Amino acid sequence: MATPRPTDPHRRKFLGRLSLPERRFVGDALRTETVGGVLLLVAAVAALIWANTPALTDSYDTVRDFHIGPEALGLNLSMQHWAADGLLAIFFFVAGIELKRELVAGDLRDPKAAALPVIAAVCGMAVPAGVYALVNVLGDGSQAGWAVPTATDIAFALAVLAVIGTSLPSALRAFLLTLAVVDDLFAIIIIAVFFTSDIDFLALGGAAAGLVLFWFLLRRGVRGWYVYVPLALAVWGLMYNSGVHSTIAGVAMGLMLRCHREDGEEHSPGERIEHLVRPLSAGLAVPLFALFSAGVSLSDEAIGQVFTRPETLGVVLGLVVGKTVGIFGGTWLAARFTKAELNEDLAWPDVFAVASLAGIGFTVSLLIGELAFTDDPILMDEIKAAVLIGSLIAAIVACVLLKLRDRKYRALTEAEERDEDLDGIPDIYEEHNPAYHLRMAKIYDEKAAEHRRKAEAAAGSSIEGDRPA
Structure with missing residues (x-):
């Protein structure tokens, strides 16, 4: 069985072992995202069946376009808009907390450690945008959708891993999560700058x-959901009516939360609130957005258009080729020029497989597609179909690549989780602790003594059995 080798503290490793608190945080966060990803997958499939079943198509359009909300406040919105502008604000609120935590307590707090995943994420957005632009220059298409293939959907990616039954080592999972956090940051900037x-x-x-008041109350230590929830709703409504995309309000409030722990705190306020809100985001907000946004026609003609129209072909190639080449190429170049060494337990094909998995760009890609082609509903639906097909192809490619290394990943994961002395701390984190070795020696002595007793008892039984009556 493979055992992860200890990370040399004097030489910086890329995809080296996480600290124990970071490993636990990543594990908790990804477990919630995995459940949310499975619900997201179910919602997307339900939307496609609902929208493509002849007897149900009209009802899907009726529900999706049904308007509700106070007209006087400028919030008489369709169900689809409530999902995209309202529920996704919760998703981006959690993204804001994740980003803040990464900046003050996670991998992004150390510029040297942050450089590599940030470069990988930036390249993983720039190259897909370039691929889209190139395809549409050659095909004389619209450049409005350049940002559609730049996003990565961490929940959908994890759902794919759950479905195929592959467990990534914690270092690869953390790398994927950091990529998604940085990806979300740039997606937020793109939405704020280009789609206002x-x-x-x-x-x-x-x-x-309202945001200033939110920040002031936080700094004064005011507590109570009954204070912050009405204020957050007011900020969201004003942001929506301002013309700036309303999800920016969610990000801003998430970034204001304190995510570092003070003396005597087991969890920071940001971590506690994220723990409470993440299930709402992953289990309700994002699946409902998928239900009202993923219901596009997948007829033979529509699928044919995806591979013949430059806008849709640019999205597919951006997700499948651009994401993989961008993230892998950016990672390899950054590691080469920063002299960071890849963890010897892993190989560059592992990075390539994770890069291909990042080509699953569902939630934010659908949102940007809606924003980019609001004035052309037909092209908007074709872009959504391209996002679905591109994400599906990326998922299939990633599944094949990851399955080739599945035995290695399972061995590494088992070694990471082994806790033979049952003290709640994986043994790999205690390798250099003398007390650990004393405990393990005692355990081994006890096991050896028990084995001898069983052997002696078995020998005695055999002798007794051989004696004549």
Whole structure:
């Protein structure tokens, strides 16, 4: 059985062993995301069946386009818009907390350690955008969708891993999570900069004032959901009416939470709130968004358009080719020029497989597709179909590559989780602890003594059995 080799503290390793607190945090976060990803997958399949079953198509359109909400507040929105502008604000709120935590307590707090995943994520967004642009220059298509293939959907990627039954070592899971966090940051910037309509400065000023009040109350230590939830709703509504995409409000509030632990704290306020809100985001907000956004026509003609129209072909190639080449190439170049050594328990094909898995760009890609082609509903649906097909192809490629290394991953994962002395700390984290070796020596002595007793008892029984009556 393979055993992860200890990381040399004097030489910086890429994809080296995580610290025990970081490993536990990553494990908890990804477990929730995996459950949410499975629900997301179910919601996407349900939407496709609902929208492509002739007897049900009209009902899908009716429910999706049904408007509800106070007209006087400018919030009489369709169900689809409530999902995209309202529920996804919860998703981006959690993304804001994740980003803040990474910056103050995670891998991104150390510039040297952060350089490699940040470069990988930036390349993993720039190359797909370049692939899309190139395809549409050659095919004389619209450049409006350049940002669609730049996103990675961590929940969907983890759902794929859950479905195929592959367990990644913690270092690869952390790398994937960090990629997704940085990816979300740049997606937020893209949405704020490139998809902001005419600005209502009065509403924007009100949203800014609400955010300042939110920050002030946090710094004063005011507690109570009954204070923050109404304030958050008011900030969201003002942000929506300002013309700036309303999900920005969720990100801003997430970034304001304190994510470092003070003396005597087991968890920071940001970690506690993320623990409470993440199930709502992963289990409700994102699946409902998928239900109302993934219901596109997948007829033979529509699928044919995906591979013949430059806009849709650019999305598919951006996700499948651009993401993989961008993340892998950026990682390899960054490691080469920063002289970071790849963890000897892993190999570059592992990085390539994770890079291909990052080509699953579902939730944010669908959102950007809606924003980019709002004025052309037909092309919007074709772009969504391209996102689904591109993500499916990326998932299949990643599954094949990861399954080739599945035995190695399982051995590494088992070694990471082994706790023979039952003290709640994996043995690999105690290798250099003298007390650990004393405990293990005692355990081995006890096992050896028990084995001898059983052997002697068995020998005695055999002798007794051989004696004549």
